[in-house]
Amino acid sequence: xxxxxxxxxxxxxxxxxxxxxxxxxxxxxxxxxxxxxxxxxxxxxxxxxxxxxxxxxxxxxxxxxxxxxxxxxxxxxxxxxxxxxxxxxxxxxxxxxxxxxxxxxxxxxxxxxxxxxxxxxxxxxxxxxxxxxxxxxxxxxxxxxxxxxxxxxxxxxxxxxxxxxxxxxxxxxxx
Numbered sequence: 001x002x003x004x005x006x007x008x009x010x011x012x013x014x015x016x017x018x019x020x021x022x023x024x025x026x027x028x029x030x031x032x033x034x035x036x037x038x039x040x041x042x043x044x045x046x047x048x049x050x051x052x053x054x055x056x057x058x059x060x061x062x063x064x065x066x067x068x069x070x071x072x073x074x075x076x077x078x079x080x081x082x083x084x085x086x087x088x089x090x091x092x093x094x095x096x097x098x099x100x101x102x103x104x105x106x107x108x109x110x111x112x113x114x115x116x117x118x119x120x121x122x123x124x125x126x127x128x129x130x131x132x133x134x135x136x137x138x139x140x141x142x143x144x145x146x147x148x149x150x151x152x153x154x155x156x157x158x159x160x161x162x163x164x165x166x167x168x169x170x171x172x173x174x175x
Contacts, residue, residue, distance in 0.1 A: 047072040054088055063098045064131020065090075075131045097134035097161060105129070105136055105161035112157035120148050125168040136161055139168035 050072055051065045058074075061081035065074045072090040076082050082092035106129050113121045123144030128137045136158050140148045149165050157163075 043070055050088060050090060054085060054090065058084060060098055060100060063095050063102070063134070064129075066132065073132075093132065095131060095134050097131065099131060101161060102129040102131055102134075102136070105158040108159060109136055109138065109157045109163070112155060116148070116151060120144050120151060123148060125170055134161065135164050137164040137166060139166050139170070142167050 044067065047067055047070075051074065054074060055062050055065070058076060058081045061076045061078045063075035063077060065072060067073070073093060074085045074090050075093045075095045076085060077095060077098045079094065082094055085092035106127060109127050113124050113127075115121070116124075123141040125139045125141065128139070129135075130137060138148070138152070145165070145167055152163055152165060
């Protein structure tokens with residue numbers, strides 16, 4: 001038998017043995033408990049599904065959601081919505097700005113960004129809505145931070161939604 005054939009036989013035997021052994025389990029041993037990682041993934045999936053269900057049910061009263069300490073938190077704009085969230089097993093937070101208002105403000109700020117003088121619009125690296133606080137945060141390159149802050153203060157592109165302007169640590173995203 002040549003070296004090549006011998007290597008092929010050894011490889012096939014090794015793979016076959018591995019496959020046979022992987023099909024074997026403990027005969028009367030305990031079931032393997034789910035790992036913390038798979039449990040966390042399952043919990044997160046269930047919380048995300050609950051969020052989707054509540055978002056649809058709450059409609060205009062929904063603002064935002066987040067998972068904290070393995071619990072779903074939902075920001076809502078009315079007491080009745082907060083009660084629905086609580087009954088579903090999530091943690092409500094009453095806020096004054098809903099998701100539609102945040103989205104409209106985000107679109108308005110994006111449109112404003114496109115009209116800024118050269119360099120200022122590109123210096124805005126990202127815009128992040130936050131339903132927990134009812135704000136939009138604009139991340140701006142350090143060298144244009146003052147200019148964008150002055151323009152935002154004068155133009156009020158987000159309307160009634162407060163803007164938080166912070167120095168960006170990253171690269172710009174296309175608008």
